[in-house]
Amino acid sequence: MSRTNDNSPDQTIAPAAEDAAEGTEGTRLLVSRRAALGCMAWAGAGILWSVSGGVPRSIGLIGEAEAATKATDFTFVQISDTHIGFNKEANPDVVGTLRRAMADVNALKTPPAFVLHTGDVSHLSKPEEFAQARDLLQELKVDKIHFVPGEHDTLDNGMEGFLKVFAPEKGGKGWYSFDQNGVHFVGLVNVVDLQPKMLATLGNEQLEWLEDDLKGVKSSTPVVVFAHIPLWTVYEPWGWGTADSAKAISYLKRFGSVTVLNGHIHQVIQKVEGHVTYHTAMSTAFPQPKPGEGPAPGPMKVPADQLGKLLGTRSVNVVPGKKQLALVDMPLDRSV
Amino acid sequence: MATILAKTVHGCRRAGLIGIALLALGSASPAQSADTTMITIQNYAFMPPELVVKPGTTVTWVNKDDSPHTITSADRVVASKAMDTDDQYSFTFEKEGDYKYFCTLHPYMVGLVKVRAQ
Numbered sequence: 456m457s458r459t460n461d462n463s464p465d466q467t468i469a470p471a472a473e474d475a476a477e478g479t480e481g482t483r484l485l486v487s488r489r490a491a492l493g494c495m496a497w498a499g500a501g502i503l504w505s506v507s508g509g510v511p512r513s514i515g516l517i518g519e520a521e522a523a524t525k526a527t528d529f530t531f532v533q534i535s536d537t538h539i540g541f542n543k544e545a546n547p548d549v550v551g552t553l554r555r556a557m558a559d560v561n562a563l564k565t566p567p568a569f570v571l572h573t574g575d576v577s578h579l580s581k582p583e584e585f586a587q588a589r590d591l592l593q594e595l596k597v598d599k600i601h602f603v604p605g606e607h608d609t610l611d612n613g614m615e616g617f618l619k620v621f622a623p624e625k626g627g628k629g630w631y632s633f634d635q636n637g638v639h640f641v642g643l644v645n646v647v648d649l650q651p652k653m654l655a656t657l658g659n660e661q662l663e664w665l666e667d668d669l670k671g672v673k674s675s676t677p678v679v680v681f682a683h684i685p686l687w688t689v690y691e692p693w694g695w696g697t698a699d700s701a702k703a704i705s706y707l708k709r710f711g712s713v714t715v716l717n718g719h720i721h722q723v724i725q726k727v728e729g730h731v732t733y734h735t736a737m738s739t740a741f742p743q744p745k746p747g748e749g750p751a752p753g754p755m756k757v758p759a760d761q762l763g764k765l766l767g768t769r770s771v772n773v774v775p776g777k778k779q780l781a782l783v784d785m786p787l788d789r790s791v
Numbered sequence: 792m793a794t795i796l797a798k799t800v801h802g803c804r805r806a807g808l809i810g811i812a813l814l815a816l817g818s819a820s821p822a823q824s825a826d827t828t829m830i831t832i833q834n835y836a837f838m839p840p841e842l843v844v845k846p847g848t849t850v851t852w853v854n855k856d857d858s859p860h861t862i863t864s865a866d867r868v869v870a871s872k873a874m875d876t877d878d879q880y881s882f883t884f885e886k887e888g889d890y891k892y893f894c895t896l897h898p899y900m901v902g903l904v905k906v907r908a909q
Contacts, residue, residue, distance in 0.1 A: 543857040543876070579859055579873045606896055610861065610873040651865060651893035651901050694898050751835035751897070753858040 529636045532560050532567040532597070533681070533769040535718030536738030538607065539588040540578030545741040545754035546762060549578075553591060555787045556739040556768045561596045563770060568635060570597050573718035573736060574605030574646065574683030576621065580612070585620040604629060605683040605719060606646040606655075613647060630661050632668050638773055639672050641665065643682035645697045654691060654698040655684045662699065666706050677712040677773065677780065685717040687726055687733050690746035695720055707731060712778040714771075720752070722765070723784055734782060737767045763788030829853065830902065832860050832874070832894075837902035846906055849883040860894045 541549050577584035592600055602621040609617060614629050623631040629644040645655045688696035707713045713731040721743035726733040741754040742765035767786035828848055831838045833855045844850060852862050854874040862871040862880050869892050871880035884906045894900040
């Protein structure tokens with residue numbers, strides 16, 4: 456099993472035996488939510504995770520980390536799976552929970568440079584849902600939100616309704632890249648042309664675009680890739696994976712720091728593979744069961760006092776010159 | 792509670808045949824008869840997963856999950872709009888053949904309608 460040369464003990468994130476599962480050769484699947492919640496209960500506040508040499512490590516509490524942030528650092532936020540239009544028992548008020556999440560983002564001491572939304576903006580791809588989401592998200596005090604669609608955004612008319620409201624500046628089919636503060640960001644689409652009994656795909660056209668897009672980027676530039684469905688196989692029976700992601704990852708192998716940010720599964724699961732770290736995110740709308748724990752990946756009803764612990768957002772701090780990005784998962788309910 | 796097949800919500804066409812009144816005892820009973828034209832989506836599965844009908848039959852799906860689903864064939868000839876809870880979708884199968892379909896939100900949900908003259 457290969458990790459990095461970092462042999463220091465990982466007491467704070469070592470998952471219990473039942474949490475860790477062997478992934479493919481050379482990788483380790485970390486079910487970090489349980490460990491993170493355990494740490495938060497101990498610390499009484501949000502945990503700051505630093506990705507050191509590709510391995511997530513806890514380095515302290517949010518307040519300390521924010522104080523340590525230098526002027527040249529920059530922070531961005533990942534928000535995911537807002538599902539505007541959902542109104543069933545698992546959460547009858549997705550607007551309310553989104554507002555709480557946005558309040559947390561707006562309260563960050565270091566204002567984020569922008570927000571990435573990793574898809575399922577709407578619940579049923581209805582024009583009024585896209586419009587309501589767009590209007591609500593304007594309450595975020597950021598210059599820009601970059602979107603990629605989820606499969607709940609491409610119902611009925613494919614990308615058309617989503618792109619009318621959330622198209623990237625340069626236009627195109629929904630995938631794009633941009634550079635900010637020395638980091639190369641790539642937004643990918645893996646929620647169109649779905650086929651029966653198959654995982655989602657990126658498709659050859661997008662893969663060719665990706666290979667070409669990365670050609671001009673130095674290997675020392677940190678790369679952040681964001682897409683809705685996980686770019687590694689979290690759990691195939693529920694469609695939690697992307698069939699042709701291996702090709703995309705092969706284009707990213709030469710880079711010293713690659714961070715993959717996904718949504719779709721409404722919980723945080725992370726994986727490390729060499730210089731590539733993968734992180735799925737919480738939803739702001741409703742939780743979903745852990746892989747295989749239940750008949751289907753649908754909305755999971757929990758007691759009312761538990762809901763806020765399972766929904767939230769994430770801030771990501773980038774320190775120039777450092778491979779590691781510091782990820783902070785922020786549940787709506789962080790016990791004090 | 793009797794559920795009677797009446798009309799489609801999506802408003803394209805009326806049901807060609809009257810469905811059998813189902814006595815719902817908490818879940819739809821699987822329909823095996825050739826007269827039956829209703830398929831229930833429940834617990835992320837199509838009930839029945841395979842249905843045999845005669846040409847010209849209209850099949851109606853109803854979604855009983857709290858998650859939306861779609862009824863979609865790989866060639867997109869059968870293509871419902873997004874179906875929320877209690878929404879219905881109907882398709883009239885004119886020609887004999889095997890019609891596989893799936894849910895685009897949950898692609899591992901698959902079903903089959905077999906259209907046979909005899």
